[in-house]
Amino acid sequence: MDGPPGGRRAAGAFGGHPARSGRLTPMTTAKTTGPATFTDADGRHHRAEATVDLAALRANLAALRERTGGPAVMAVVKADAYGHGALPCALAALEAGASWLGTATPEEALALRAAGIGPDRARILCWLWTPGGPWEQALRAGVDISVGGRWALDELLAAVRTSGVPARVHLKADTGLGRGGCQPHDWPGLVAAARRAEAEGLLTVAGVWSHFAAADEPGHPSIQLQLDGFAAALAQAEAAGLRPEVRHLANSPATLLLPQSHYDLVRPGLAMYGLSPVPEVGGPADFGLRPVMSLTARLALVKEVPGGHGVSYGHHYTTPGSTTLGLVPLGYADGIPRHASNTGPVQIGGKWRTVAGRVAMDQFVVDLGGDAPAVGDEVLLFGSGERGEPTAEDWARACGTISYEIVTRIGARVPRRYVGTAQG
Incomplete structure (x- = not known):
């Protein structure tokens, strides 16, 4: 009503x-x-204005790093850093100890490189590719590229041969989210093709990764199934001879609640901006976080x-x-x-x-x-x-x-x- x-x-x-x-x-x-x-x-x-507290963002990253211990941190700054401003937030995150930046679109990744965040300062992963994407520009900019299907690997390898620049690839497995990534029945073929390309010097498989469907719902049956599926995908990749630099699965809720998912790298997004990805479990303060953005207007x-x-x-x-x-x-x-x-x-x-x-x-x-x-x-x-x-x-x-x-x-x-x- x-x-x-x-x-x-x-x-x-x-x-x-x-x-x-x-x-x-x-x-x-x-x-x-x-x-x-x-x-x-x-x-x-x-x-009106949105005030973004970069000190709070740095403190949030420090709290997350303290919580997770050893894994490296990828600060996810896709979608203009969740509306907070990609470049200022990326720089603040790097100051706070993040060594990776996560973007969705190639344009987001290339904009960060163009703004002066070079490969010597941060690795940048881009994961949302479509046919005909700016593969060569990403290669020349030193952007790590996610590959979740043979079409993407084929287009990327064509760009590698044209540009002469080897690629850094993260193979993405669909462990149960049912969105991006390679299905289990296609995974051995993708892994084998990537290994052949690696042996030819065309690419390095720098990462193997996946994404949770329901890490924000503690006890959801899909969580253990995805943990098991990711372990199986890693085992197949290693059996094929791949030795990825980083294995990563944990988004914000998994970073906070699932230490067994942390592997070599965690990917906090919402939590970095001081909001709880699991509000039914606890608010920001319960995890040592503080919201970064406030929105005000004038009557x-x-x-x-x-x-x-x-x-x-x-x-x-x-x-x-x-x-x-x-x-x-x-x-x-x-x-x-x-x-x-x-x-x-x-x-x-x-x-x-x-x-x-x-x-x-x-x-x-x-x-x-x-x-x-x-x-x-x-x-x-x-x-x-x-x-x-x-x-x-x-x-x-x-x-x-x-x-x-x-x-x-x-x-x-x-x-x-x-x-x-x-x-x-």
Whole structure:
């Protein structure tokens, strides 16, 4: 049901649209205040910003390294570092002791190399390839390449022969996720072909890897099946004569909960950004983590309205009585989920409020309950929770999704402000 209990779809604000009850809403005059301003140290105006605490990111990596002990760490910075900013987060992760960076697309990997992160500073693995991809550019940039099927190995070897640059390959086994990677019945053939190419000097099999389907669900039967499947894939690779530099399986939840999956390298993604990949087991603090991103905006309008007033598209929220409304200049074009309509939490003036009505493309409304904060006052959508504000996990629960999506979807027109950039 849309809207508050006992609520109804409203009449038009100025009496021109009949409500479902047949009554007309009286004409009203809204009390408004002036325009919001939000400028940074350089005098640039922002309606909102995402603050990214790189000191927290470094501390999270330190906590993860302490937890895992010996394995190397691949900092996963795909999808613009889960919305936090790939280059700043990659550099901070390397400062904190990560020696690998993980990317999905070739373009992400090449952008990091172009920004000056050379092979002498970090290995970069790229795993999401499609036919006709930029194989030669990746080879010349020293990017490690994931191969999960014969078509990819064939295209890569063609690029090696054309460029004269040998490849560093990570063979990916599908141990049960049913997504990318080579199925068990095709694995011996892929391994044999890679070994032949290695013997010819065309490539080095630098890694063998896989990915969990349900490591975030402790006790799920697929976990042990995948552990066994990965061990079998490794045994077949070694029997064929491959001696990979790194064997890796552990994503964030496995890094936290499954030490038997750590092998030579762990691949923290969400956990590095201070969010719990297993919220049913524990929050960030339970694992020594702190959320890295906070999202704030400034109220763009505050006004008084009468009871029965419709709010936003479709009037799926109507005011239960005389109240004040606040306009927040963020919408689904900025990554605020439309599913947050009537559910998304914010903090204004130290109080939690809820999105009232539909989230629109560029803005949403909150019912302030009669409070009258000033235009320009801070709206804290999510943060670490240390000030009592909502967290990304609170937004995930409100929207029926996961915290990964909440932070990753924050759009490019929301500027990022980086703090904690200097160590020490």
